[in-house]
Amino acid sequence: MDTLGGHLRAQGLKPERIHTEVFSALPALNPGITATPAVRPHQPAGPVATGPVATGPLVTFARSGITTPWSPDRASLLDLAEACDVPTRWSCRTGVCHTCVTPVVSGDITYTAQPLEPPEAGTVLICCSRPAGEVVLDL
Template sequence: MAPHQPPGEPGTGPLITFARSGLTVAWSPRHRSLLDLADACDVPTRWSCRTGVCHTCRTPLLSGDVEYAPDPLEPPPAGQALICCSRPPPRRRAGPVRRDPRHTCCQSGHRP
């Protein structure tokens, strides 16, 4: 199945782009993590976290920020995110910026 918007009401949060799949989705807190969002959108991802193999879901973070809940025992290297336990941070009010700080772009959606 090709990647698609998740079922249900569209999110109203920050935009998440799965770069390799070319899919951009507004975040919704009904998803517990970026991995849950990717699953809901049928974006192909690598993971074994749910079976106890940590860091398999490590994905390049091309732009934006993530926060972790829970915090990983071992954080990923700079420029990477563990999508099983990460999500976009809450929106912040800020002055003018050149790029949209609400937009997180990760490279998930690899083509097998």
């Protein structure tokens, strides 16, 4: 959509006449030294619903179209999102910076460690939380 908007502006269309809306996850923001290639979201590697590892409640990443069972072996919802190559935004992994704040479409979560400052109602810090039941995240 950004490319299309740029093309329309280059053709002389007034910017206030161009309206776009993105229906996917925000671009990933993952600190690191080197860039990594983008990979399409997918089910995590290993056993899925019937395996011994992933037997917990379903976690849905709505914008990415992925629904997968929770595994208690995962440290956080962020870890699960990364295992599925769902684009995520994070910085601290401890609930301090709020870079990973994500809207919750439905369901409940629990925090592995209480964040210093809780996020707004209807959102979750995925870096330090786990599902308390089935959950749908706006990722």
